[in-house]
Amino acid sequence: TDAIDLAVVAGDGIGTEVVEQGLAVLEAALAPSGTKLSTTEFDLGAQRWHATGETLTDEDLEKIKSHDAILLGAIGDPSVPSGVLERGLLLKLRFALDHYVNLRPTKLYQGVTSPLANPGEIDFVVVREGTEGPYVGNGGALRVGTPAEIATEVSVNTAFGVERVVRDAFARAAARPRKHLTLVHKHNVLVHAGHLWRRTVEAVNAEFPDVTTDYAHVDAATIYLTTNPSRFDVIVTDNLFGDILTDQAAAISGGIGLAASANINPDRTAPSMFEPVHGSAPDIAGQGKADPTATILSVSLLLDHLGFAAESALVHDAVAADLAARGDAVRTTDQVGRDIAARVTG
Amino acid sequence: TDAIDLAVVAGDGIGTEVVEQGLAVLEAALAPSGTKLSTTEFDLGAQRWHATGETLTDEDLEKIKSHDAILLGAIGDPSVPSGVLERGLLLKLRFALDHYVNLRPTKLYQGVTSPLANPGEIDFVVVREGTEGPYVGNGGALRVGTPAEIATEVSVNTAFGVERVVRDAFARAAARPRKHLTLVHKHNVLVHAGHLWRRTVEAVNAEFPDVTTDYAHVDAATIYLTTNPSRFDVIVTDNLFGDILTDQAAAISGGIGLAASANINPDRTAPSMFEPVHGSAPDIAGQGKADPTATILSVSLLLDHLGFAAESALVHDAVAADLAARGDAVRTTDQVGRDIAARVTG
Ligand SMILES: CC(C)[C@H](C(=O)O)[C@@H](O)C(=O)O
């Protein structure tokens, strides 16, 4: 590739601020090779919804599909009813573009303070399933607002869906030094879904005989993340458990200001999407306070996905160096972006 | 009451060891008032299942129902397929006896070391719904073991079920100095169930105007439990989120060796059940290593539920004093039980 055609969804709140810095660093990383970066901005999020009532139209979706990748800032605003933008935009993108691997690396970088007294070495990656589980939007409500109301949420899990994400997780584990995979679920209660996950991990393990595996219930996993996060190498888990664990994982490794994520379509039938784990943080929006590091690390994942391994490493190492030098200095969003871009340029 | 008729389900692994100490402390607490404690032991758990294939028969259940309360140790063993005892025994008790309030207090006691670098003051209680949500056992699987397998888990939430537990949580919040209630859910994704919970909290708040409320998504709640657990006073949440958060809550406040729980039927149509949050821990069973503190704190909850407020406080204070004096000394299960019982006797 000598060109990248990027769809940019800056979104709401601090989304625009952090995406600006992500793009600056991306430019800096691509400059030496002369790779051309072209971007198309998509006006999606709270403003668009207020103005038009639209979240993500079929036309938007088709246009986005023609890009090589998506960089997303953050979606959501208190002025929009809960669920409208999440289900109608963010999750719609993940589902429509078949982002079945939601990749969330967790690393406690040098220079970063963990809220844990003895964090030890933290370096694992969560492979969160992205297109099934309780996120499918099945279920509904009856007799809403009456004493006889009933609301259901259906978690849908298929052999097709579980196997492909488990295989991806095994491949990632096999490529890491420790070659260890932990399945997180709750198969003692959610027996149907849980046993499907468990059997699938056992079956796919045969294809990756050098990967060791173990299992943790999701409740126990929150304990391990508190007392011994070093035990984890690759975690594979369902959509909801992955959502919960990756926020906790971010918390123990310096906060969601640093937590990157990639919504990957490994079959490349549609563009993958890269976004910080954090939300739109309306409380600090517009103040230049947001930390763009999570977005910049997501840009590193984006570069890797598009085959720019060297550039990906460059961005990653620039972030690591910036974090190591960071100390207590307070910098604006722009300053952090500029400093990291400067390290990338070298 | 001048007598307590207690059903005892010691269960598996360390269950028998910790229950023995729980009972000893209970005896010590009741002795001064001359309250008679009679116990009926129920042979339930892995051994019974291996011997008879039974988990909890209707006859067992009827007998248990005739008691004032249940003290449970722990259920589960690796030799039993996952889910059999959990669904067939533990959850069956919670559901059949309508334990809709699963109460889990979290306190960082003096003398206890938290894995958090700056734990601050930790003193909150989780009111976990106990009879609905993804725990209902609805759902199922089709074409199991084939590439076309599909497994569903249905979370069922009713106005009836949500309202009664929310009201209980408000009443608890109103009785605490801070009078603050946090709803934890994921209403931006699980919109049907989430909005029912949210509307219910808003509605019941009118009956408790001096209670302040806020809301946290379950993923964000794991962050707060890591970075600022002091913000919580009473948390009300669904069955699964409550399961996850209370293990994390135990982890930050000294571990599951200290975490007590009460499965309460507030309407008293059936006996309530008191059990440590921890499991049967087969790896340390039979070695006298298990910490009976969680069970003893559960006994304090039991006494309170049965109207023995002074005795409940006595046991609680004895545990607090034991913890404050504990240091690094290694004691057996029996020694810890004896030491706490001695403090109760005074
Ligand atoms: C905003 C929300 C829908 C989203 C999710 O639950 O997946 C977020 O929490 C995340 O982790 O990316």
Ligand SMILES: CC(C)[C@H](C(=O)O)[C@@H](O)C(=O)O
């Ligand atoms: C053993 C299991 C079924 C149980 C639960 O999930 O409720 C346990 O984790 C708990 O928290 O009491």
